[in-house]
Amino acid sequence: MAATEKTSSEPIVAPTTSFEQTQTEQFRKRPHGQSTEMVLFKEEDTRLATRLDATRARLTALLERHENLKERLSRDSDKIIFERLQREFEAAKVSHADEISLDEEQWNDGLIATIREKVHIEADKKALQGQTIVFADQQQSRTAYRIKNKVIYCLDSARIGILYETDFAGEPFESYHCVLESKSFLEKMTVSEHTVPFFLPIKEAETNFLSSNAIKFIDCVGDMLQAYVDRREQVRLVKELYGNQIAELFHSLPYNMIEFVIEDYYCKVTASVRYSELVCTLPSRARVLAWPIHPSKKISSRGENGGTHASSSPSRLTYAEEALTTMSLPEAYAEIVLNLKRSVRQVSPNVLRD
Numbered sequence: 001m002a003a004t005e006k007t008s009s010e011p012i013v014a015p016t017t018s019f020e021q022t023q024t025e026q027f028r029k030r031p032h033g034q035s036t037e038m039v040l041f042k043e044e045d046t047r048l049a050t051r052l053d054a055t056r057a058r059l060t061a062l063l064e065r066h067e068n069l070k071e072r073l074s075r076d077s078d079k080i081i082f083e084r085l086q087r088e089f090e091a092a093k094v095s096h097a098d099e100i101s102l103d104e105e106q107w108n109d110g111l112i113a114t115i116r117e118k119v120h121i122e123a124d125k126k127a128l129q130g131q132t133i134v135f136a137d138q139q140q141s142r143t144a145y146r147i148k149n150k151v152i153y154c155l156d157s158a159r160i161g162i163l164y165e166t167d168f169a170g171e172p173f174e175s176y177h178c179v180l181e182s183k184s185f186l187e188k189m190t191v192s193e194h195t196v197p198f199f200l201p202i203k204e205a206e207t208n209f210l211s212s213n214a215i216k217f218i219d220c221v222g223d224m225l226q227a228y229v230d231r232r233e234q235v236r237l238v239k240e241l242y243g244n245q246i247a248e249l250f251h252s253l254p255y256n257m258i259e260f261v262i263e264d265y266y267c268k269v270t271a272s273v274r275y276s277e278l279v280c281t282l283p284s285r286a287r288v289l290a291w292p293i294h295p296s297k298k299i300s301s302r303g304e305n306g307g308t309h310a311s312s313s314p315s316r317l318t319y320a321e322e323a324l325t326t327m328s329l330p331e332a333y334a335e336i337v338l339n340l341k342r343s344v345r346q347v348s349p350n351v352l353r354d
Contacts, residue, residue: 048291048313048314052270055259055272056248056250059250059251059259060250062250062252062253063250065253066253081193081195082177082195085177085179085193085195086177088155088161089153089161089163089177092144092153092154092155092161093144093151093153095142096142096143096144096153096154097142097143098143098144099143099144099145099146099151100143100144100145100146101146101147102145102146102147106147107147107215108215109213109214109215111145112160112214112215115145115152115154115160116160116182116185116189117185118154119154119155119158119159119160120158120182120184120185122154122156122158123156123157123158126156142154148222149164149165149166149167149222149226150162150163150164150165150218150219150222151163151165152218155179157181158181158182159179159180159181159192160179160180160181160189161177161178161179161180162177162178162179162180162218162221162222163175163176163177164176164177164178164221164222164225164226166225166226166229167226167229168229168230168233169233173229173233174229176194176195176196176225177193177194177195178191178193178194178195178196178202178218178221179191179192179193179194180192180210180214188210188211189210189211189214190206190210191203191206191210196221196224196225197228197253197254199253199254200221200224200225200228200254200278201224201278202221202224205217205220205221205224220279223279224278224279227278227279227280227281228254228255228278230281231254231255231256231258231275231281231329232255234255234281234328234329234330235249235251235255235258235329237329237330238260238329238330238333241330241333242330242333242337245262245337246260246261246262247260247261247262247263248260248261249261254278255275256274256275256278256280257272257273257274257275258272258273258283258329259271259272259273262336262337262340264340266292266293266341266344267290267291267292267293267340267344268290268291268293269288269289269290269291269317269320269336269340270288270289270314271286271287271288271320271324271336272286272287272288273285273286273287273324273325273329274286281328282325282326282327282328283324283325284325285325286320286321286322286324286325287316287321288316288317288320288321288324288336289314289315289316289317290314290315290316290317290340290343290344290347291313291314292315292344292347292348315344315347315348317336317340317343319335319336319339319343320332320335320336320339320340320343323335323336324336
């Protein structure tokens, strides 16, 4: 009986010749210019992505600190100080018979010396004659002084109160308070209480200016507060108008460092602005980079987290940097978006080609 042949289900593979092996090895070892270029692009993208991730992590940490500090500010003691000073300044506004508007020439150290002398004389009279008699005199003699967004009041206990009013786009915003005192007319003044945000360096301004130039101190604090509100409201307005276009937006507590990311189907833009001084309302430095996304990369370049990763090295958008340093943030943002497609086409002509 003939032996039964066993059939195999495995496919029959033809033996590889030495010529084919040689060709395969040569193909593997052959340097490819395009592949090398792509590797370089990927390495550059990785470095830039790492740098961006580090910045994002740093700003996220700042935001967390912001929330913690906001919670600290909401403590009862801080609220009590604010509410008490607010009541005292409202009472001072009622008790002052007149309010004199000053020009730049009238706003000088001589005026501050006069106000200091008044509050110390009132305090001395109150100590000698009794509160009831002096209060009637004060109703007739107290005068408030207004210079731009500041109002100077004579307060009880030989103190001077400065009310700082802020505004944005012609609309009034919150007010802040600062109280100055001194043990005698001849001794230097100090800041006894205030409602200035803790991240604005009022202590530094006090050390640098108050003892030698009270006018400069008062003006410096007022300029910092107004600039802070201005920068904050610019960011709020950008969020309100263009929030659906902005992928990410970060800022420091005093809004002197702002970064945002715009992602479109043809490019990714990162903008970073810095304010050299806390009294500035326009950035002193701006850096805007655009990563063009080539048509063939628009789908395949999506990352695991759904974000778009640009496929080539970034280009600086100088027109955007100029806009950010010469216009308000909402105006600059509109300018950037309006000219973005044209600028990306100039630096990377193949990006917008159908």
